[in-house]
């Protein structure tokens with residue numbers, strides 16, 4: 001389900017305060033249903049905070065934030081959203097299959113759902129390409145394999161919206177490509193809406209749409225092609241740096257030094 005304006009997520013004036021910092025500063029954006037939206041920006045710009053607000057785990061959120069036609073955090077959204085944090089949430093002393101069976105029994109309790117649970121567990125293990133490790137203890141897997149178990153847990157309930165916080169960090173190029181292939185399959189074949197964050201700009205090219213973030217603000221909301229075209233840039237990374245420089249040139253005096261440091265940080269992250 002979408003909201004009345006046909007978007008999966010609608011944010012208007014979204015503001016989040018953490019401690020004494022305003023981490024999200026009255027931002028507006030939308031997320032298109034059935035597409036992959038990349039949330040890109042340097043470390044610390046507020047990507048995880050935005051995702052936490054969206055899935056309803058963030059305190060001190062103000063403004064409008066509608067998710068699948070309901071206010072973010074609404075109890076009815078719980079089974080409709082899959083959320084994978086940066087820290088894999090799996091039980092190390094259980095096998096991959098046992099982990100999934102446990103989470104499946106929480107999602108679909110009762111004997112009458114036993115066959116459906118088995119089917120969903122098998123499908124999730126296959127989705128993340130862990131069939132050959134299904135009977136290995138999660139604690140004995142590599143970091144990348146453990147994060148794929150976390151992703152499999154999120155896929156169990158066939159979520160309409162998948163929120164993935166930097167899922168490809170630390171993965172080798174082959175696994176990264178395989179994961180992106182999976183995201184595209186989920187969007188194309190199951191109509192899943194995917195919001196995926198990254199601070200690696202070359203991942204932008206794999207997304208249908210982009211939200212470029214910087215210091216708690218949305219710098220651009222666009223497709224990779226349109227972004228490159230309107231900034232006359234060869235890559236999304238170059239487009240991003242162009243927009244940062246433009247924003248700094250517009251910004252109040254005194255922001256310039258901070259802006260330069262930010263650009264340095266982006267270049268560092270892009271390496």
Ligand SMILES: Nc1ncnc2c1ncn2[C@@H]1O[C@H](COP(=O)(O)OP(=O)(O)OP(=O)(O)O)[C@@H](O)[C@H]1O
Pocket residue numbers: 018019020021023041042043044045046047048049050199
């Ligand atoms: N509990 C907290 N209290 C106060 N400030 C916080 C808290 N958690 C995070 N922050 C600040 O909020 C800002 C945004 O953090 P957030 O984790 O959302 O950024 P991010 O873009 O996801 O970064 P990364 O890519 O490194 O995960 C950072 O400046 C961070 O220091």
